[in-house]
Every structure is written in structure tokens, then in C-alpha cells.
Amino acid sequence: MNPQESVAKPRSRRPIRVLIAKPGLDGHDRGAKVVARALRDAGMEVIYAGLRQTPEDIVEAALEEDVDIIGLSILSGAHMVLLPQVVSLLKKRKAHRIRVFAGGIIPDEDAGRLRRIGIRAIFGPGTSLESIVSTARKIAGSRA
């Protein structure tokens, strides 16, 4: 048997990797933790970066960990400042292949604008974990 072939199967050897982080100053990370756990239970590797991360911290961690997706939880109201910063830093670092989703208290009109700048999905309060998991799978699958 060709030794190079023996490990060549895709299988589940490359789980989807997700960075979950909370940009900004609010200290409520229960939602982020619940989502992290749901993604883990769906077979993903979740790097949990925790609270009070700057957009720079988040993007550096995402690149270092080579994640497919960044999931950002934000409740402070600063989403129109911090989320575009993450997106533009990713662009600057030529890391468009990393997809971003966000969750938290984000008004509809803001959500529309965030989607237009490239946030792939926005989960408001009451979104089911199943829908978060399936959306995460879908946007990771669209990774170029």
C-alpha cells in the first residue's frame, strides 16, 4: 500500500475550528459559553478566548489558531464600532477566508448593515442552538 495514501482520507480528521470571543467591555459571557458548548457538542473545536478582547487580539488569535470561523458575542451596544473593525482587520490581513458570525443584542437595522460589510450571520436573543450550529456548519463549508 502506498504510505502516502493511508492517511489521505478527509474523514473527521479536520474538525471545524471556531474562535469564540467577546469584544469590548461587557462582562456577560453566559451566551458565548452556551454557544461554545453547543458547537463542541456538534463536533467542532472551539477556542474560547473569553472577555474583553480587542479586535486586534481577536484577529491575531484567529490567525494563530487557524480557525474557520470567528463567533463574536456582544451585548454592550458597541457592535457598530467593534464588529466592522474585526472585519476590516481580517481584510487587511488578507484573511477573508475566515467567516464571522455575531450574537447578542443587535437591532435589525444594524444587523442589515453588518451583513452588508461581511458578517455572515447574526443571532439575536432566542435563536435556537440548532440553528446556530447548522449556520456555523454552512458558513464553514463555504470557506474557499
Add this chain to the structure above:
Amino acid sequence: MNPPPSGGNRPRKASGPGARLSPTARAIRAGDRRVLARLISDVEAREPATRSILEELYPYTGRIPVIGISGPLGVGKSSLVNLLIQHLRGRGKKVGVIAVDPTSPFSGGAVLGDRIRIQRPAEDTGVFLRSMASRGHSGGVSQSTREVIRLLEAFGMDVVLVETVGSGQVDVEIHEIASTRVVVLVPHLGDDVQTMKAGLFEIADVFAVNKADLPGADEAAHHLMELIRTAPAGEKWHPRIVKTSAQIPLGIPELWEVVEAHESYLREGVPGEQARQRRLRQELRDLVTGRFAGELEDAMDRDPALDRLFQKVAEGTLDPYRAADRVYESLRKR
């Protein structure tokens, strides 16, 4: 015949340092973080294409200290690693960090939470931290860890810290990859220390009694001292005990001093060379058994007859011993 322990891995044939490197290997040598990050993912996925790059980079590795940091859940390993990184950065050392956390055997997923406690400026390129999930397959994670350590060294790191939860055989295996093994404990761990006697405890070069700001630290250190005293005679290195605290903080320079003392003990002569050779032998064993395990998985995927044997055992119509004989014979015939 024997290279000095600090001499690194010798080049093979014409592919030594100076030979032409592939673009990926060159990017690693040039310190390209993005290429490193992607290559680590490929190594973790056991991607066949990584094999030649690992071979190319092998001559550039084997020289730096690899420090294992292990211990039970909740003893403060990540916080200690965080302070060690700061200490080493203060001394101008570039630090690679691998934090291994368990993969869920049920879902195959993992939550890797060590970054929470490791704080550093985003712009500091003297640190590369990577979270790794153990991904289940025995031997596999040990080999990936060895390879990621090598990538970090070829990338230009001066030290690699490997953090593991010291709870199972896999963790002990990963811990054994390190040149200096630090076991982190806390006061009042009591029975856990007892159970560790037969695992991590035996391979510790340094004990950190962490959370030493809490009462009971002196007793814990004393207790350890007594256990160490009962260690077999003839060993030239006696495990050292350092009291540390991430709260105050306390004992970090002392901890590093003891680690360095152990590293220079290894460099000085026979025991270090023996340990190096033992690690390489173990690696070779892991590589070969990994190949066999891969072949078995492949065969099971391709050959329905093998799958039927497993089914028969599951149904109780065949005993596992005779089934194993047949699977083994069928693999040998390939």
C-alpha cells in the same frame, strides 16, 4: 557516534541545512506566522503533504528546551504558563506554547480554553500560542505534538512550553515528550497526589506547588519532599520543588531557574543523551504503530468482510480472539 544532546538532529543525506528548501519550509524558517498556523493544522490532520516538509525541517530541530507543564484540572497551569511567558519574554526569549485539551469522545468536539488566561500584546511576535485538541486516536496526538514542537523550533522559537491536563495515559505520553517535565500541584490535593504516584509523579523533574498564597503550601511541599526522598537511589537528578503563585505573583523566576538547572544537567552528559535517545525511540515506535493503525482503519473501510467480522463479534456469534486472528491474518496478506 553520539552527537552531543544540544547538537540537535543531524542532517540526513544531502538535505541538511543549506540544501534547497521548499517554499513552505523556507517560509517557516523565515518566521511566517500564517504559514506556520496553516501547517500546524495540516500536521494535526495528518495530511500526507506535510511529511516532506517535516523531513526538510528536521535538521533544524532538537536543540531547544521543551518544557512540559502538567497537573490536575484547576491547579492553575494556564496562569503559570502565562507568567512563564512574560518572564521569558522579559529575558528576550521567543516562546512557543502548545496547550492540549481533551477532545470529547462523544462528539469529537472540544472547548479549548487556555487562551483566556494567557494575556499578551497582540503585536508581540515573540510568542506563538496554539490550542490543540487531543482528537482521540492514541499515539496520534503525541506525534502531532512532537511535530508541532519541531515546527515551532524551525520557526525560530527559543523555548516551547507544552501544557496538558495530567489526567490520563495520553497526557502522560504527551508530557513525556518534554525535555523537562514540570508537574503543577496545589495545597490540599491529598488523594490526587497519591494517584499521581503511578503516573505523572514518576516522570516529574520539577514540582511547582502553585497557589502558594493559600494555607497548606508548606505542608504540601513537605509532603512532596518526603515522597521524593523515597525515590529510587542512583538517580542523579532529584526532582526539585518550587512554590509558586499567580496571584501575588511568586516563584516564577525561581521556577525557571530550576528548569534551566535541569536543562543544563541534561546537556552535561549521559542522562540527557539517554533521555534524548529514549524519546526518539518512542517516536519511531509511535510512527510505525500509527501506520499499522492507519492500515487497519483503511482495510476496514474498504473490505466489507472485515466489517462483517466486527459485526459477528458484536452479535455474539464469534469471540473477539478468533476475530482478531482473522483480521490480523487478512492484514498480513495485503
